[in-house]
Amino acid sequence: MTHSTESISPRLHVCQADYRNPVHADALVHLLDAYAQDPAGGGEALSAFAKANLVKELAALPQAFSVLAFDGERGDQPVGLINCIEGFSTFACRPLVNVHDVAVLAGHRGRRVGEQMLALVEEISRQRGACKLTLEVLAGNARAIRLYERVGFAGYQLDPAMGQAQFFQKWLS
Secondary structure, three states, rough: OEEEEOOOOOOOOOEEEOOOOOOOOOOHHHHHHHHHHHHOOOOOOOOOOHHHHHHHHHOOOOOOEEEEEOOOOOOOEEEEEEEEEEEEEEOOEEEEEEEEEEEEEEOOOOOOHHHHHHHHHHHHHHHHOOOEEEOOOOOOOOOHHHHHHHHHOOOHHHHHHHHOOOOOOOOOO
16 A cells, blocks of 8 residues: 655645555665764765665565655655654554654755655554654654654653663674
8 A cells, every 4th residue: 555645835745655666776875875974864875785785675574664755846856764664562552663764855855855755654654553763863853853743752761760761782794
């Protein structure tokens, strides 16, 4: 099922990516590579392996979905991407959706592209029966934090006395 949403900007088109569509596939790789090269994404380009296999691997995961934003007179310029992976909340005994990547090209930031993409992510997640959305953000990415707070995200905690959750990782090479 493909979803789309109306945009604040008449030139912006936000839709669920169709991994079989070559335009969507190219846009996804282009936008994720741009994000990876941004300081907020780590500052390094995607590997040749990731570029060649990303869309195929996402398409093989029924729990994955992506949202794209296109701008321009013909709505053909890819400007934004969100990749999502469905997980499971054991406490709620329901699916949850992790917002894994949020990327908006630098020249389009501040135009509510991310907000519009997140609205569609929320719609799709509700249709999947998800109880919540989760995401991680670098503490120094104040602009992204403002966006997430504006659309209803907050730091995760169960008991204020225990503090907010922290995100850890361990690479398995």
